[in-house]
Amino acid sequence: MNGAPREQGERVPFTTFSGPGRFWRGNLHTHSTLSDGVFAPDAVAEFYRDAGYDFIALTEHFWPAYGFRIADTRGLRRNTFTTIPGAELHAPANSRGEEWHIVAVGLPLDFAPRRDGETGREIADRALAAGAFVGIAHPQWSGLTLADGEALAHVHAVEIYNHGCAVDSDRGDGLVLWEQLLAAGHRLSGYAADDAHFATPDPGGGWVMVKAEALEPELLVAALKRGDYYSSQGPVLHDIVAEGNEVSIACSPVRTLIVVGRGQPSRARHGLSMTRAILSLDPFPAGGYVRIVAIDDHGRRAWSNPVWR
Ligand SMILES: [Zn+2]
């Protein structure tokens, strides 16, 4: 994600793709027996290692019943697999009078329990101050309103796809809230995650590909905070280059590539097993954002983060 406003006609950066390093696959939101998940932490890590992930964050519910625990997952790290300490933070109450769910990845293990009366905004601010990547969890499942999103619009990201919520309640979407916040001028990235509890077929359906120079937790968190990642349910985004009024995309075989941005316009290209396309950026006004969506034959999507032009 790239912040500075740019002149019309100038190169539009998708620096996540042109920058140094490689993409690492990770799940930012999952649970184990340390809170309400079915599998022990080592079994969760084993599942994701075997599934080809490079890292996970065990984001246990930060509830008193579970001891306000930031899971110490350092013992689950291997040469080719790492973990980032995190949690799913909670506080009363969103605009519907229900509990906040806020994902924080990159928390210190001694992150303090929730204070009496602490609001969602306040605990999110504490996570930000502690250095974490902070995201608004499962907006559709939570029934979050735009006012709720505005209350947390200074965090890093919206959880644009939650696989567990999709599988178990058909409420996996976060795109609507994300786009409303983007339209209001907030510069948030968007991440997909499993929120796996392993009681239902909820693992392995949504992940992030984070661009970093090494598989180090600190580098991954820094990249997430910069928006140097994309999200996927299946498709691989190899490269996105935008220059002038065109964007060029290279990806795994897909049937649709779309560019969307501020306002109603979009541009789409449809085909059989497309691995490349060039789309026009003409419909998108300067001062707004653009982002890329890829959809494969199974309807699985990949989403780039927005860039501003
Ligand atoms: Zn939750």
Ligand SMILES: [Zn+2]
């Ligand atoms: Zn969760």
